[in-house]
Amino acid sequence: MKEKIFFYHTNDVHSHFQYWPRIQQEVQRKRAIHAKNSETMFIFDIGDHLDRFHPYTEATLGKGNVKLLNEAGYDAVTIGNNEGITLSHDDLVHLYDDAKFDCIVANLFDNDGKCPAWAKPYVIYETNNHTKIGVIGVTINFTNFYEPLQWVAANPFQELEKWVPLVREQVDILVILSHLGLSDDERMAEQFAEIDVILGAHTHHILPEGKLVNDCLLCCTGKYGMNLGVVEIQFDTKNKTIDKEAKLIPSSQLPEVRDEEQFDDVLIKEGKRLLENPIAYLPQKLETDWFQETELNQLLCSSLTEWCHADCSFLNAGVLLDSLGPGAVTKYDIHRICPHPINPVAVKLNGTQLKELVVQTIDDKYTTLEVKGFGFRGSIFGKIIYDKIDISGKGSSIKIKINGEDLLTDQIYRVATLDMFTFARFYPEVVRAEKEFFLPEFLRDILQWKLIKRYPIIR
Numbered sequence: 001m002k003e004k005i006f007f008y009h010t011n012d013v014h015s016h017f018q019y020w021p022r023i024q025q026e027v028q029r030k031r032a033i034h035a036k037n038s039e040t041m042f043i044f045d046i047g048d049h050l051d052r053f054h055p056y057t058e059a060t061l062g063k064g065n066v067k068l069l070n071e072a073g074y075d076a077v078t079i080g081n082n083e084g085i086t087l088s089h090d091d092l093v094h095l096y097d098d099a100k101f102d103c104i105v106a107n108l109f110d111n112d113g114k115c116p117a118w119a120k121p122y123v124i125y126e127t128n129n130h131t132k133i134g135v136i137g138v139t140i141n142f143t144n145f146y147e148p149l150q151w152v153a154a155n156p157f158q159e160l161e162k163w164v165p166l167v168r169e170q171v172d173i174l175v176i177l178s179h180l181g182l183s184d185d186e187r188m189a190e191q192f193a194e195i196d197v198i199l200g201a202h203t204h205h206i207l208p209e210g211k212l213v214n215d216c217l218l219c220c221t222g223k224y225g226m227n228l229g230v231v232e233i234q235f236d237t238k239n240k241t242i243d244k245e246a247k248l249i250p251s252s253q254l255p256e257v258r259d260e261e262q263f264d265d266v267l268i269k270e271g272k273r274l275l276e277n278p279i280a281y282l283p284q285k286l287e288t289d290w291f292q293e294t295e296l297n298q299l300l301c302s303s304l305t306e307w308c309h310a311d312c313s314f315l316n317a318g319v320l321l322d323s324l325g326p327g328a329v330t331k332y333d334i335h336r337i338c339p340h341p342i343n344p345v346a347v348k349l350n351g352t353q354l355k356e357l358v359v360q361t362i363d364d365k366y367t368t369l370e371v372k373g374f375g376f377r378g379s380i381f382g383k384i385i386y387d388k389i390d391i392s393g394k395g396s397s398i399k400i401k402i403n404g405e406d407l408l409t410d411q412i413y414r415v416a417t418l419d420m421f422t423f424a425r426f427y428p429e430v431v432r433a434e435k436e437f438f439l440p441e442f443l444r445d446i447l448q449w450k451l452i453k454r455y456p457i458i459r
Helices: 020-036 055-060 063-072 081-085 089-095 143-149 156-168 182-191 260-274 295-307 331-337 351-362 428-432 443-454
Strands: 002-010 040-045 102-104 108-110 122-126 132-139 151-153 173-179 197-200 211-213 216-219 227-236 241-250 278-282 312-316 327-330 344-350 384-387 389-392 399-402 412-418 434-437
Touching (some): 002 020, 002 197, 020 040, 020 227, 020 260, 055 063, 055 260, 102 132, 122 156, 143 151, 143 434, 156 182, 173 182, 182 197, 295 312, 295 412, 295 443, 312 389, 327 331, 331 443, 351 384, 351 389, 351 399, 384 389
Parallel strands (some): 002 040
Antiparallel strands (some): 108 151, 227 241, 312 384, 344 434, 389 399
16 A cells, blocks of 8 residues: 655745745645545745744744744744844744744754753654654754854754664654755765655755655755745555655745735734834934945944954945934834844954955955845945044055054954854955854844944933
8 A cells, every 4th residue: 555645845934925825825725635635744844934134023033933834734843043043042942932833953952951842853743544754853053153042053963873763763754854955965865874855945955856865855945935845755555665756836836815915014014013112312314325434334333343342343334224313213223224134243363364354345346246145134245334443555555553553463353243254255364263253132233232322212
């Protein structure tokens, strides 16, 4: 006898809800059809469902995303880096308080070595015909970001070495929810012959019909809910053999949902309502400009120096999307102009390295660059803005002062900037430097802190 089993999956939605009503309607419709046919189906999300660029996600700290997953009837999720490192420790502890699905992640622990209360390293499900399906979840271990948040993100492959044999001996089919990326999924398939299916994420790759590696089926839907993934398993219950195939359904081709175009607008309005409380009052407008220094982008840059206890700082003007004021400024206003999940970082550079960095930033080759990823949620890179860095002259006659003093080649300087520069190859000196990350605060939290200090509301 051959039993049909279906896995529906999404990944890297990043709070892009354009197609969410269609996805929800489709998986609920399919569940009814499969139940009528005595077939078993599961719905999985493979992480980065939330992204705090969206006002609704920001205002609810991801709990609104959990509500959407509940309403769609998901069976299980694993976490991505957006769940793991863009929330404070306490907010992640409580993110899944109301979840009606399993949260499966094998390589996340607190500092005492315990899994979060909501996390399970694996779950074993049973189909209508008593076929057992083991599901293990793993997420990418951005150690430098998890540690300041008091989490331990262990090496996922070490955890898989522990759990894959243990789970495999108990089940008929083994599935991995992997927020690691395509190259690690390929490595996983080569290393663990026991795995039948890997549902992938993180690198936003698209595998229209899956990819077979070592007889393991790798799957991924891309990003932003643009596709709904489907894996069909035919399991021979007598011979214990598996036939498997994958496909993607473009969400644009799913049946329309009544009033679907209003869905995201409603969520945005709800997020705005929750973020409307005023935090500062500006007597005049604070302008920003992507191509020149302004009072607002200079204010943010100097705030970065102060927050990170640095000697100086720099950032790109494109991180501020609009001006502020005059009048009352709300949390929504600050989120609107600075939606990026970007954290401050301080790097240590000697004078020679700092001079090389400054020379690199003077070059305007990135100014009009359209930037995607690295936490950046704006349009273009923009001009570099400095605090406590004064530059005069050009070429070999360039002179640099740090906080009013001539730059000394053998002195160690503490330079504050954006974490996106530590993993994007804009400035090699920053990538190579010793770093201290400041979490969970985003740039907008630093800006809010400074505005409250400088422009308090008089009650």
